[in-house]
Amino acid sequence: MKAAILYAPNTPVAVKEVEIDDPQEGEVLLDVVGAGVCHSDYHYVTGHRTIRKAPMVLGHEGAGTVRAVGPGVREFAPGDKIILSLDAMCGSCRNCSNGRPALCETYRPEAVSRMSLAGEPLYHGRPTFVEQTLVQADACVKVPDDTALESACLVSCGIITGIGAVVNRAKVETGASMAVFGCGGVGLNVIQGGVLASAGKIIAVDTVPYKLELAEQMGATHFINSAQEDPVQRIMDITGGGADYAFEVVGFPSIVRQAIDCVRMTGTAVVVGVQPQGQDVTVEGFHLLEDRALIGAFHGAARPRVDFLWILDLYKQGKIMIDELISRYRPLDEINEAFADMAQGKVARTVLVFD
Numbered sequence: 001m002k003a004a005i006l007y008a009p010n011t012p013v014a015v016k017e018v019e020i021d022d023p024q025e026g027e028v029l030l031d032v033v034g035a036g037v038c039h040s041d042y043h044y045v046t047g048h049r050t051i052r053k054a055p056m057v058l059g060h061e062g063a064g065t066v067r068a069v070g071p072g073v074r075e076f077a078p079g080d081k082i083i084l085s086l087d088a089m090c091g092s093c094r095n096c097s098n099g100r101p102a103l104c105e106t107y108r109p110e111a112v113s114r115m116s117l118a119g120e121p122l123y124h125g126r127p128t129f130v131e132q133t134l135v136q137a138d139a140c141v142k143v144p145d146d147t148a149l150e151s152a153c154l155v156s157c158g159i160i161t162g163i164g165a166v167v168n169r170a171k172v173e174t175g176a177s178m179a180v181f182g183c184g185g186v187g188l189n190v191i192q193g194g195v196l197a198s199a200g201k202i203i204a205v206d207t208v209p210y211k212l213e214l215a216e217q218m219g220a221t222h223f224i225n226s227a228q229e230d231p232v233q234r235i236m237d238i239t240g241g242g243a244d245y246a247f248e249v250v251g252f253p254s255i256v257r258q259a260i261d262c263v264r265m266t267g268t269a270v271v272v273g274v275q276p277q278g279q280d281v282t283v284e285g286f287h288l289l290e291d292r293a294l295i296g297a298f299h300g301a302a303r304p305r306v307d308f309l310w311i312l313d314l315y316k317q318g319k320i321m322i323d324e325l326i327s328r329y330r331p332l333d334e335i336n337e338a339f340a341d342m343a344q345g346k347v348a349r350t351v352l353v354f355d
């Protein structure tokens with residue numbers, strides 16, 4: 001079976017035939033149907049984040065069907081449709097017990113090797129840029145048989161990360177104003193989350209006009225091209241003194257600073273974007289003293305086995321857009337082209353599809 005492999009930052013991703021192990025105790029082997037190309041993968045290609053162990057098999061957003069289950073797996077059977085969660089949930093650690101399974105302490109990200117190429121180990125988490133993937137049953141969410149996995153794969157990361165940051169983590173109140181810095185695959189879902197929460201003003205900030213158009217389609221009410229004007233000042237003007245919430249969905253400390261600078265007293269800035277490895281975020285101390293808060297939101301504070309299902313329900317009701325987020329479909333062999341499209345701001349999401 002084929003897999004997309006990164007050997008070192010700033011080199012093209014190689015798509016090669018690899019070997020995959022059989023499922024062991026508590027594991028599920030999936031045939032991948034759709035895999036979203038998320039910026040978090042591209043961060044490893046550019047070196048924004050450090051590869052945990054090379055060569056690394058890429059991908060984390062995806063959905064597929066169960067091909068086989070290992071010993072002890074009783075809740076899934078071959079043919080079941082699965083949306084893979086970014087996080088596995090052990091159900092018994094402190095964070096799982098406390099309703100925060102996205103930060104399960106048992107399954108924090110680590111590089112394992114269940115795939116190999118000519119006898120050499122390949123490293124990965126729960127990769128999706130592969131024809132088949134081997135994952136813990138604890139990371140699988142069974143979804144209804146009528147779910148279109150080619151599109152619903154985006155629920156796995158981009159959709160829940162954005163919507164969850166608004167409704168699970170920040171708990172934006174009806175009528176509140178919010179600014180969204182970065183209108184890519186995740187930022188557009190922060191905007192959708194704002195619509196679900198009935199936010200009053202939803203201010204989209206980006207440097208790419210195409211993304212601001214997508215933001216309008218998703219329900220944003222105000223638009224700022226931050227290449228042309230100072231977003232903090234404009235947000236102050238639009239909201240009459242600062243937004244109630246600001247979401248940083250790009251992944252740069254300077255934009256986190258803009259997010260905290262544009263919220264009003266008592267407002268909250270939320271870090272959603274993946275920050276560069278080892279870099280600090282700075283804030284003006286007095287800003288925090290005026291009851292402003294700076295918080296993070298990992299994977300939308302998801303409870304995957306609850307949240308993925310209601311997201312699909314709302315999609316069926318026309319209250320959440322999924323298809324509109326997908327700019328194009330490509331085969332796995334075109335992964336480098338998909339990353340190039342992303343780098344140039346040409347797409348919201350590309351989905352890799354498999355035969």
Ligand SMILES: [Zn+2]
Binds near residue numbers: 040061
């Ligand atoms: Zn992602």
Ligand SMILES: [Zn+2]
Binds near residue numbers: 091103
């Ligand atoms: Zn846990």
